Amino acid sequence: MTYVDDRYNMTAADVFDLECTGISKEFGDFRAVDDVSFRIPSGTFFSILGPSGCGKTTLMRMIAGFEDPTRGDISIKGVSVLSTPPNKRNVKMVFQHLALFPMMDVYDNIAYGLRCAGAAKEEIARRVADVLERVALPDLARREIHQLSGGQKQRIAIARCMALNPDVLLLDEPLGALDLKLREAMKIELKLLQHQFDTTFVYITHDQSEALVMSDYVAVMNAGRFEQVGRPEELYHAPKTAFVAGFVGDSNRWKGRALEVRSDGIKVETDAGLSVVATAYGESPIAEGAAVEIFVRPEFISATKPGEPTPPAAGENEHTGTIDSVLFNGANSRVLVRSPSGTLIEADVVVTGSGEDVREGDPVRLTWARAQSMCFSV
Amino acid sequence: MSSDVKRLSLILLFSPFALWIVLLILLPHIGMVALSLREKVAPRVYEFGFGNYIDFINEPIYWNTLLRTGSMSLLVTALALLIGFPVAYYIAKIAGKRSRGALFLMCLIPLWVSDLIRAFGWILLLRETGVISSFLIWTGMTDHGIEFLYNDVTVIIGLVYTVILFMIVPLVSTLDGMGDDMIEAGYNLGGNSLTVLRRIIIPYAMPGIVAGCIVVFMLTAGSYLTPILLGGKNSSWFTEQIYDQFITRFNWESGAAFGFLLLAFTSFVVWLGLRLSGQSLTNTVART
Incomplete structure (x- = not known):
């Protein structure tokens, strides 16, 4: 069963930033992800919303390449990436606990990926300064990670990924560790950052208000399956299943x-x-x-x-x-x-x-x- | 009243530590320094002077032994790190939760047997009529027994075996504190296995590496039993010189000077290591 909606074909481009076709993941007898298909057009803020244990993190780890799907195919910009190792996929990930490297300062955290890609020294300096400018933290380059506030860490974690111009940015509940006030502010900020970078964001969350506020499209996931994919107002006003009606709003x-x-x-x-x-x-x-x-x-x-x-x-x-x-x-x-x-x-x-x-x-x-x-x- | 009780309990808690430091560390060392600065001018007649230290400098065999002990200890430390790091990484990051405890315990088990017995174990394996030699004769690879004991390689193997646990323990505890997402982020941002190891895992584990190296280096440079038993008279370990001065020659003044020189030398090496790795004692040894 697939929930691919024809309205996704909204642009002339037939290439989607991210396309999953019938992917499943089994751990022994347990099926964590069960025949999920979806396509995400360029520049979309796409959320996967579901209760904990619904398989959303497994799905994201498969997209990033840390897990191999048991069945199905994942393509990025129209090219299958199943045989591509995680460090060669142009999919970057903001981890739940951000995973900033504590032994490096902000500059080196952002430069790490560029150095791995073999960029020249001046190029690295320019790109780091540019991305810090875009997340509005231009003066923090030489700060140590432990000196940053929660919101600053968040933005540095995003900047570290965006410096590499990824095709898709994956975000694994990055707001979970923040306090309520900051979380509310970061919701708006994330949406603005997504607009500014004009990159496809795939955002994983169990918090329905985060998904509704930020997303262009939301997929509601339950027990390894997508229950419904649609715009936030669609999910809210026209749920297709009882689970969606109960979970959203x-x-x-x-x-x-x-x-x-x-x-x-x-x-x-x-x-x-x-x-x-x-x-x-x-x-x-x-x-x-x-x-x-x-x-x-x-x-x-x-x-x-x-x-x-x-x-x-x-x-x-x-x-x-x-x-x-x-x-x-x-x-x-x-x-x-x-x-x-x-x-x-x-x-x-x-x-x-x-x-x-x-x-x-x-x-x-x-x-x-x-x-x-x-x-x-x- | 309650503040008096508090103060009393504080003093009681602190006193074993203070007694230990003062009576067993500070006083003997002060005594050693005083002893080492006495020169024997006639039977039972002593004078203040640096004669014992000058003797050390004038006799190449003494400082050669010290340098040899230092460099071999560094080699043992490097080998222990090289072998211990993969073991610690496996225990902390790859092994499952349940097997982790069992593996750690297996590393500890050799400590339950005394140093002496373990050294005799090596002797049993390596001597001319030992297990390995006999096995080689049995397979026909050699027709006469081979003596594996009493050379530098054997001493180093034995020392690495004795001290490696003290490398593994601090490494496991630092690597354990590193989240898997740190490594995954390293790959996700485009690093290959080598860059992740070089740029992320090793810098993160640096405090543990330095702590392990300090402990292992100190233990090796100050060890006596293993070099003597496995290296025999050829081992020329500096602790053997100290033992000689005290026990064989009954020259306590010179022995004290040597002991103090060993302490100064190893402390200098540790200080140099800390400077070169950019770490401090407080964030390495004091943390693990």
Whole structure:
């Protein structure tokens, strides 16, 4: 099964920076990567998103050449690289812990690859200065690695790879070790760096917000397979599988049974007894009486006080409940609402800080559109 | 009250170390220096002077022995590094987690047997009527027994065997601290096996290499048993000279001078090695 989308053929060039065809990797009986195919056009920020142990690191190590695939082919710029050793592939990698060489200073770290390639001394000096300029750290050439901050190390690790003009840059969760504030800043910075270098970035992460913010395309990976490849908004709004719906973004997630399947919607009763009108998603059809799973994103549920007008289109699902707790988080504040059936429903609210705000124990009316209840057969 | 207890426990903890340094290292050495600066002018009559050191310089056999001991110790150190590095690399980076402990233990096992017994083991193998010689006669490669003992090669083999563990241990511990991603990054950025070894693995392991070399060099230059047993009278190891002065000739003054000269010489070699490799004692020996 391949998820190669025709929209990838967006440019005249038929050569893709990176193309994997049916690659699998088995460790004994365990299949870490299972028949994965994808193509990445030039200059794309491509993320592979999946929970830990889904095979994404193995996939990346195969692209870099540290592992050989059991089956399948990997081509870079249209040429198969399976027989090329890792040091001859023009694929550079930013490691999870960066792997900067602690016994060399910044200049020597960046010059290492150029020296391996046999560049002349003046050429090395020029290229190092140039790449340091581009990552906006021109004065750090003679700094030792242990004197750099986390964000600077990150940029030096990228600069070290970019000095070699790679066809593809692989990034293996490089933001994992940073603290939250720096991580947020580096997300934007990575995206800007990718634009500036105009190189294909393949970014591996388990953090869906990193993938959504930075990527042009995201592949969601689970148990060694690609569940879906698409633009971030596509994955978010039109997931093809229940796994993608659950993994990308936050959702209210309920298991239930389809009571009635009609062309304009499916009537579902959840295990807890909540009845919901939903729309069928995914590839396998839903039969009446079948077990289903429903995902509703909190931002599509509007919580209004009784008596207030409700949004007109949102009236297809309507439930009343009481507010169990208010989860204040600035612009991303939520309420947890307990419905009469006992189900807890998460909904986004605006907390302004005035007396109008909802409080614990308030009665509230929740409404959302049928189209926003994504129903998958289990 | 509590600060007094703290101070007392600090003193108690520190005292064995202080006693050891002062009583067993500092005092004997001061005594040695004082002893070495006494000249015998008549029976039981001594004078202050540098006569013992001047004797050393005037007698070529003495300083030749010292230079010979130094250069052979350097050779032993180099050989121990050459053989120990691949072993340490295999234990730290290639062997699986489970076999690592077993391999390390196997390196340690020879230490459970005393130096003397191990040297006799070599003698058993290498003497004229020993295992190797007999084997060669049995295969018909030679018709009379061969004496493998009492030459420099045997001494060096025996010394390398005795000290190599002290090279492997610090090397394993530094190489263990190097992440696999460091090596992978070396390849990923275009390096071949030689560049990765030369530019990444060896510079990273440098503190361990230097620490191992210092320990091995000091142990070799100061060893007595192995050179004597395997090299016989021909070994001319400097420790043998010192032993001679003290025990055979009963010339303690000269023996003390020789002992002090050995210490000064080996310290100088170590200092030179540190200068040349750009390392310091604190980040090598003190770290492992």
